[in-house]
Amino acid sequence: MAQRYKNPLIVAVTGGIGSGQSTVCSFLKEWRCKVINADNKAKEVIQHDRKLQNELKSAFDRSIFRKDRTLDTKRLAEFAFKDEISTQKLNQLVHPRMVESLVEEMEQARFSGKYPIIVIDAALIYEISIENMFDAVIVVDAPVRLRERRVMERDKMTRNEFRSRLDKQIPLDDKVSWADYVIKNDGTIDNLKQKTRTIFNLLMQDHKTLAKN
Numbered sequence: 370m371a372q373r374y375k376n377p378l379i380v381a382v383t384g385g386i387g388s389g390q391s392t393v394c395s396f397l398k399e400w401r402c403k404v405i406n407a408d409n410k411a412k413e414v415i416q417h418d419r420k421l422q423n424e425l426k427s428a429f430d431r432s433i434f435r436k437d438r439t440l441d442t443k444r445l446a447e448f449a450f451k452d453e454i455s456t457q458k459l460n461q462l463v464h465p466r467m468v469e470s471l472v473e474e475m476e477q478a479r480f481s482g483k484y485p486i487i488v489i490d491a492a493l494i495y496e497i498s499i500e501n502m503f504d505a506v507i508v509v510d511a512p513v514r515l516r517e518r519r520v521m522e523r524d525k526m527t528r529n530e531f532r533s534r535l536d537k538q539i540p541l542d543d544k545v546s547w548a549d550y551v552i553k554n555d556g557t558i559d560n561l562k563q564k565t566r567t568i569f570n571l572l573m574q575d576h577k578t579l580a581k582n
């Protein structure tokens with residue numbers, strides 16, 4: 370019979386743009402952790418919560434939704450990221466619902482008993498002050514030059530676009546200083562996988578210790 374995990378560890382993986390957070394989460398998923406992505410959750414709540422949709426329309430513009438009611442993310446970004454106040458407005462409306470929905474999915478995963486570790490893949494955990502929800506926070510760190518090169522390649526972004534995204538985030542050095550575990554992504558992908566495996570093994574060890582109590 371498959372093992373059941375009564376008390377999964379709840380772990381956040383965060384970082385800064387391009388530091389390698391999604392790549393680390395893809396490894397953890399491969400090793401059968403449940404991974405819940407916060408950005409996808411935010412999109413999902415906007416797509417399904419009628420009340421929130423109306424609030425967003427009043428805050429921004431009706432045209433952020435298409436005729437078939439699906440969200441036009443590009444249009445929303447045009448309105449919501451045009452200045453700091455608009456971004457704050459978006460965050461104030463979306464984040465509480467996103468967190469609620471994250472918690473709901475976390476609870477379902479916990480209840481299923483299938484996972485030793487539940488991972489929340491979220492760039493903004495420190496920005497929205499939810500770090501205390503987790504048993505541990507992993508920060509993926511990388512030199513800014515490497516991050517810039519990787520993101521320009523991944524998203525076909527210009528250097529200026531990258532820098533402007535970077536300026537909106539809490540400096541990665543601060544996140545590193547608050548982390549429970551830090552993965553330094555300054556080598557090859559294989560190297561990153563090995564470092565992630567070391568932390569995964571430590572967490573699994575932790576899980577066994579906690580489960581005995």
Ligand code: ADP
Nearest residue numbers: 384386387388389390391392519523556557558
């Ligand atoms: P984040 O989720 O933190 O923004 P990603 O995990 O998407 O970052 O990584 C950014 C880009 O860099 C992706 O295209 C990814 O494949 C690539 N990448 C990540 N780590 C490495 C590495 N160690 N070597 C080469 N490319 C990498």
